[in-house]
Amino acid sequence: MxxxxxxxxxxxxxxxxxxxxxxxxxxxxxxxxxxxxxxxxxxxxxxxxxxxxxxxxxxxxxxxxxxxxxxxxxxxxxxxxxxxxxxxxxSYRSRFDEGLAAAGSIRGEFANFTAEENLGKDLFLQPRTACVACHLGGPPPPPGQDFANQAIFLPLEPLNNGLDAGPLEDDNGVGDVTGDPADDGRFKSSSLRNIAVTGPYMHDGRFATLAEVIDHYDSGIQPHPNLDPRLRGPNQQPRRMNLTPVEKGALVAFLGTLTDEGLLGDPKFSDPFVR
The missing domain is CATH 1.10.760.10 (Cytochrome c-like domain)
Structure with a gap:
């Protein structure tokens, strides 16, 4: 381990x-x-x-x-x-990429998506979920422009996503490296591309499934002093998305469209010692 x-x-x-x-x-x-x-x-x-x-x-x-x-x-x-x-x-060959190329904008309906996947995409882009703020680089851009980060779905800095309520003895992430208490609980994130096939999730693997991850952001965010502002509500307490079971399932379905089978099966990344 x-x-x-x-x-x-x-x-x-x-x-x-x-x-x-x-x-x-x-x-x-x-x-x-x-x-x-x-x-x-x-x-x-x-x-x-x-x-x-x-x-x-x-x-x-x-x-x-x-x-x-x-x-x-x-x-x-x-x-x-x-x-x-x-x-x-x-990664650039997922169903999301195909849908984006056909629709011309991430905000349009993707013809190659199911109704559930399109709902999940819409939820992902809504400010109330906070997904877009962290993973696509901020609020919706002006009309005629797309999100700057939509090609990679990658947070651009380490952040505290409220996994725990305060500093820990065993692992405070960036804070243990810098020695700055303001960095406690901040961790780098990987891209959401291929996220459906890279479980378990979080730095300690505490969540086995994407459904558990969605549950965390929906109602499980903890009030850490360094909690990212994008995950705070109007009263500075952890925000709650209050998603319905249907909406949670739709978000999981949308994340599945980011799986790039072309990358996963590319012989350039296969074991060169297996013939």
């Missing part, structure tokens, strides 16, 4: 701060990819051991020459290659 739930990787290259891990302790993706290799619970290698192992595998020689011009294996080159591999994981 690792200390935190594994985060989805698609759209990683577009994260605004460029920082990685749930607590953003890695300043770059190149730094992040070396973390699991050195973590004693995961791969448990020193960087020297990493270079030695890669150097002894004959099939890597031609790959390093193709990528870097010679066969020298270094930590920096390994990090650059792994980081570029992750950056290549771009």
């Amino acid at each position: 690792t200390g935190r739930n594994s985060m989805g990787l698609s759209e990683s290259r577009w994260y605004a701060t460029g920082r990685f891990f749930w607590d953003e302790r890695a300043a770059t993706l190149e730094e992040q990819v070396l973390g699991p290799i050195q973590n004693e619970v995961e791969m448990g290698l020193t960087l020297t051991e990493l270079v030695e192992r890669v150097s002894t595998r004959p099939y890597y020689r031609e790959l390093f020459i193709a990528a870097f011009g010679d066969d020298a294996v270094t930590t920096e080159r390994i990090a650059r290659a792994l980081a570029q591999f992750v950056r290549a994981m771009a």
Whole structure:
């Protein structure tokens, strides 16, 4: 068991701060990819051991020459290659993308969606759910313009989404890295693309299903002092969406349209050692 739930990787290259891990302790993706290799619970290698192992595998020689011009294996080159591999994981072939291309705007009805999925999309865009404010970069744009962030569905900064009511002994996210109490409970988020196939959810995997996630935002947000303002009501208390069961199901259905089967089945991201 690792200390935190594994985060989805698609759209990683577009994260605004460029920082990685749930607590953003890695300043770059190149730094992040070396973390699991050195973590004693995961791969448990020193960087020297990493270079030695890669150097002894004959099939890597031609790959390093193709990528870097010679066969020298270094930590920096390994990090650059792994980081570029992750950056290549771009999602753009989901049913949502097909519907958007046909409709011309995310606010239009998508002909390839069911009535439930269109309802979920409409709810997602409504200010009362707060989904759009975090995942699409703010309130509805002026007429004739679409949401700036709709291609990636990715919050642009770490935030506190009210999982717990106050600071914890074991994991305060960004706050444990910066030492600033104002950062307690703030965590980086992954893109909503492919979210239906990346459970469990949250940094600690506490929710097994998207239905549980929706329930949290509907009525389970806790009054943490650092709770994101977008999740507060008029009285500064945690907001409640008061969704009906039908509306909750519709939101889950809409999130399912963000699954990109083309990316999930792309041979570029399959195991190269399985033939």
